[in-house]
Amino acid sequence: DGGITQSPKYLFRKEGQNVTLSCEQNLNHDAMYWYRQDPGQGLRLIYYSQIVNDFQKGDIAEGYSVSREKKESFPLTVTSAQKNPTAFYLCASSTRRTSGGSEQFFGPGTRLTVL
Amino acid sequence: KNEVEQSPQNLTAQEGEFITINCSYSVGISALHWLQQHPGGGIVSLFMLSSGKKKHGRLIATINIQEKHSSLHITASHPRDSAVYICAVRYVNYGGSQGNLIFGKGTKLSVKP
Numbered sequence: 001d002g003g004i005t006q007s008p009k010y011l012f013r014k015e016g017q018n019v020t021l022s023c024e025q026n027l028n029h030d031a032m033y034w035y036r037q038d039p040g041q042g043l044r045l046i047y048y049s050q051i052v053n054d055f056q057k058g059d060i061a062e063g064y065s066v067s068r069e070k071k072e073s074f075p076l077t078v079t080s081a082q083k084n085p086t087a088f089y090l091c092a093s094s095t096r097r098t099s100g101g102s103e104q105f106f107g108p109g110t111r112l113t114v115l
Numbered sequence: 116k117n118e119v120e121q122s123p124q125n126l127t128a129q130e131g132e133f134i135t136i137n138c139s140y141s142v143g144i145s146a147l148h149w150l151q152q153h154p155g156g157g158i159v160s161l162f163m164l165s166s167g168k169k170k171h172g173r174l175i176a177t178i179n180i181q182e183k184h185s186s187l188h189i190t191a192s193h194p195r196d197s198a199v200y201i202c203a204v205r206y207v208n209y210g211g212s213q214g215n216l217i218f219g220k221g222t223k224l225s226v227k228p
Contacts (some may be wrong), residue, residue: 033215042119042201042218058215088156104148104216106158 003027004107006091011112013085021076021110023091030096032074033104036060037088046089049074050096078112085114121202121219128226134189136222138202141183148216149176149187150201158201161187192226199223 004025013019025032031050035043045058049068063082068074074093078085091107122137138147149161162169162176164185169176173192178185189196202219 035218040220042220043203043216044218045215048215090156090158092158103160103163105160106150109156109158111156 004091004093004105006089006107006110009108009110011110013112013114015114016080018080019078019085019112021078021089021091021112023074023076023107025072025074025091025093025105025107027093027105028071029093029105030071031094031102032068033092033094034058034064034066034074034076035090035092037090037109043090046076085112087112119202119204119217119219121200121222123222124220125223126225128192128224130193130226130228132192132226134192134196134224134226136187136200136202136224138185138187138204138219139183140185140204140206140217143207144183144204145207146205147178147185148203148205149185150203152199152201152221154198161200189224194226194228197225 007022033048034046036046037043044060046064047055047058047066049055052068052071055066055068063079065077088109088111090109092104094102094104120139128134146165148163150158151161152158164178173190175188199221201221203216205216
């Protein structure tokens with residue numbers, strides 16, 4: 001089955017530690033995205049990538065880093081510089097974006113709690 | 116500031132009722148998405164539309180470009196429809212991550228049997 005996988009579903013880390021969230025897709029999509037969701041707020045874009053070896057900052061990139069070495073993988077690292085890392089993180093992918101946009105497919109999400 | 120407003124924030128309905136969730140936005144868009152998020156957190160794309168109306172099963176999405184407004188309707192609602200429904204738009208010109216989706220805060224729907 002084609003889809004997006006994120007692991008783990010729940011993640012706990014101590015304050016000050018970097019942590020990497022996994023996102024893998026087998027949909028052959030060019031574009032991938034990382035969003036953050038906080039209670040009572042809409043999803044906010046952290047980083048996105050439209051093609052391998054290229055990525056762009058979203059609206060809230062500070063304290064995060066990404067890589068896109070393979071088409072199917074787009075890992076997100078939450079660094080110790082991120083002031084409020086506890087949140088629900090969602091990965092998504094789509095075909096290469098046209099002017100009208102394309103449907104995004106979402107992963108199941110990772111809930112990160114920093115203690 | 117380009118925002119997406121949804122109403123109502125919370126909605127409780129009895130099984131079988133007709134449900135409407137509203138979404139309004141501020142300036143020109145190239146596309147509007149309706150998404151469904153279940154309690155476990157996973158998100159499913161329901162519709163992507165830029166004009167008119169789309170229907171899938173008991174779900175209907177409409178958009179009025181002139182009024183900058185979209186509605187999501189659920190006919191013959193069922194407890195399994197209970198979820199958070201999220202509206203997202205792709206603005207034509209947005210000062211931030213240009214061309215990316217801007218999300219509403221969601222409408223939490225609970226359908227009672």
